[in-house]
Amino acid sequence: MLQKTRGIAINYIKYRDTSIISRIYTEDFGLQSYIVNGVRSAKSKGKMALYQPLTLLDLVIYHKDGAQLNRISEIKCFYPYQHIPFEIRKTTIGIFLGEVLSKIVRENEHDHAGQFDFVAKSLQEFDTLTANFESFHLQFLVKFTQYLGFDLVNTEDLYQQVYHLTKSDMLSKEVLEFIEFLYNAPYAHEKKTTLEIKREALKNVISFYDHHLGTLGSLKSVEVLRQILH
Template structure:
């Protein structure tokens, strides 16, 4: 049955000669996989594959059956064409990291309006921001953890959980203040954080996620993100 839904592109892999299988977090159905035909064909007149780059916001018409893991896409268009995320190294590095973390952590194949709204608002912030986005990836992970069911209430709780699981992390005043601000304030709030502090907090956050999600595994985009944004 044909259904309309908004979606956020996460990743894709090649499928047969000319198609892809796209992973999309949708407003109506949660995390879904779609076969997209013909996007890699030399005869394709439009660059449709670009619609499935990290965090692209989509409006879709899909074939949906609740007893299937793989669905087909009827129509798709970009609802908010990006002018900065794909073209600025810092933002594109964040987008790749965020989509990898979302792909590893989002499992629910059901509608979650509050989570979807959070993701949309976060993507729009990153796209439109001109200042105060250097800590976006850190604040995003902290806020996402609440939707996943393991958000810390304070910097102290965050640090205690790491210590209980033998993760070495000692928050000085800078890191403590940064963590508490990220937890309590919206994206885009100015936060004083040094390069070394940003790297330390990034590693701590990934370790925190690994404590709560056994299947997280290696985060392949982490070294590049650390180098670009540290």
């Protein structure tokens, strides 16, 4: 059955000589996998660009509930990025966000809470920022909790849960204040703090996510963030 929806490309794997299997986070059906034939052939006219991670998409798809693979009838980008693919710091943050989303969003999950819209609008705003975006990935994670059922509005919850997991006092007052600032401030509002506090904040927010979702595990892109941003 043909359905219209918006999507965010997450990743893809090569399939046979010229095809791919693309994983796309859709607004109406959650995370879905699509087989795309011939897209890597010389005749595809650059269509592989549409399947690069975090590309924002308008889709017409053939959707069947319960199917492991579906197909795409029509695809186009509804917001071409101007900066994320071309600036190394933004690209690095984008890689991290793509890895996180691949482990958070679920299959066959209808968007009841505005979760997709939050992600799409956040990515568009990130693309336009010209300064003070080095903590965007952390701020995104902190704000995203509002849509996942474990809102970080109260950093005391973060402290108690991390303490429960580690049995050690890992979260200083400065780290908690930084996380609370990120939750309440608009994107691009930077709070001056140390590199150590930023790293501890990210480490503990990831632990907070993993406590609730159990899906993050070890994120390969964290080390890349350390090398490029700091």
